Amino acid sequence: MRMQTKLILAFVFIGLFSCGIVGYIDYYMVKSDFQEVSRTRVFASFQEDVLGYIGLYGGLKEALASEEFDTYVRRNHRLQQDKRPPAKGTPPLVDRWEQPPFKLLLLDADGVVVMPAGGLKVGEKVSAAVMEEAVPIELKGEVVALGSTIGDEVFTPQDMRYLGAVKQSLIRGALIAIGLSLVLGVVFGRRLSKAVTDLTTAVKLMHEHREEVWQVEVTSNDELGELAESFNEMNVELARAHTELRELAIKDPLTGLYNRRHFDEQAMHYYESATRYEQPLSVMVGDLDHFKQINDTFSHEIGDLVLEKVAELFEKNTRKSDVVARYGGEEFVVLFAHTNKEHAAVSCENIRQAIEAYPWEEYHPDLKVTLSMGLCDATILGSVSSMISQADKLLYQAKSEGRNRLVKG
Incomplete structure (x- = not known):
């Protein structure tokens, strides 16, 4: 395989590999940021729903005895949707709750599970670690419950469309970068290989015609340029040496006439x-x-x-x-x-x-x-x-x- 082909393939491979790594990291970071924003937004909505649920019945125990929390949320969200229709292209609010993005854990003020998640059961006392991560839910300055999100996000269709659009944009950018890598790989590969090819050709010619001077063009100030300059100097010296040796071989050293x-x-x-x-x-x-x-x-x-x-x-x-x-x-x-x-x-x-x-x-x-x-x-x-x-x-x-x-x- 020629040096030019090797250099082009090396540049293209490096470009492809770099684009793939950067694209994957970018998508992962966007997805993580989106997930964190979604977690914060959903938990804020969850807190509002809990406060409304407790406030409606006068306390957490009373609310649980009167109506299931899921039933309350669906009913409440439908009422909100009827009062304020969503903008065109925005999915109904109830879609978010019917397919909750996270497992939502609800504890009473003493840390006893009232809405299970993450393998915990109703009535179970949670550990100190879970208590530390739980967020207090206050009503009129009093902590009435503790809430926490557990598990990975389950994205809604709207979320998936958004992430899909981001992914498509990253793919298009990666394809453009790959194209540029290919073009630059060919350009720089040919440029670098030309200097090496010129040197190789000059070495062959010098070997075949040892008394002639073969010079290569110095096109850069890097190591290849230094190599070309060194070759040119060496070639002149070798040509002179071969000429002198040939003269010594055919001429009489004293008179300078042919031997x-x-x-x-x-x-x-x-x-x-x-x-x-x-x-x-x-x-x-x-x-x-x-x-x-x-x-x-x-x-x-x-x-x-x-x-x-x-x-x-x-x-x-x-x-x-x-x-x-x-x-x-x-x-x-x-x-x-x-x-x-x-x-x-x-x-x-x-x-x-x-x-x-x-x-x-x-x-x-x-x-x-x-x-x-x-x-x-x-x-x-x-x-x-x-x-x-x-x-x-x-x-x-x-x-x-x-x-x-x-x-x-």
Whole structure:
């Protein structure tokens, strides 16, 4: 599963879970508040009914002996309803009493049950805990009874309609919140995953093309932004390091010219192309004259300076398309692509004369440096190594003929 999908699902799940929890808590709190208000209102009505009941018959015992309390309440509520019709849409008052929302407990002034509830029986003396929770019902400053509500509320149809409307509102709000969570989850999921995806892509490209620089856009100041900045810096350093390593692998550390292995690889490629398309190709092998004597007479430090300067003169007097390398020790080679030996000889002479004419007295008053060379363009020899061997033979011929010269063959 992709990172983007995981992030979107995580955001959506968190949104759904949060909406569900908040919705449930809100509904529970509304229901609890409504229940408490209903309990208070019903008990207040109960107190009024008890006072009216007792007042009608002159005392609690007299009232109980004359008429049942439920009968009195129903009759009294009907009379009130007839005198004051309820507003449109409001259920009759008698509905509230016919389906009482709570178990109503009525005690006399001494704590003896006269109307049972909660498992208590008529005539039973209640405990001190029940007495503490009971509310005194006073008539003309005298406590004539004690009342209490027991049990959970039984809601009327009107209550259920109200709570249902509240529940529907909470559900609609939750659905809207879920929709927003989904949209925000997709937006933020894509935004966060884009930064991770860009980093992943850049890492893959960096692995495949180690010498190239791959930068990612820094879009934030958070941990992902810091990671992107660190990656960009690391990528630049790694690309530079890989380039330097590659240079070390193909170049001679002293002169900066290509080394023998890289020259052989390039020469083989050029030879195959030249023979396939019947193009000219020339190879020169050169060797500094009496270089061992230079080291022994003027020091190896001077010898290294000579090699560095000779390499510089080689590069100045050859084309960018030519392959110049230090083949070993004081030996240098040049591959002239698409060039026959007559044209290559011109460059070789320029190199030889530049080395001979250089003011070597800068390094030592008695220092003189010359170069002997052999040049071959015989691609018919069958391989580039054979051409190099032939150029090497011509080099030794130049040495034997007096040095500081070019021999073509």
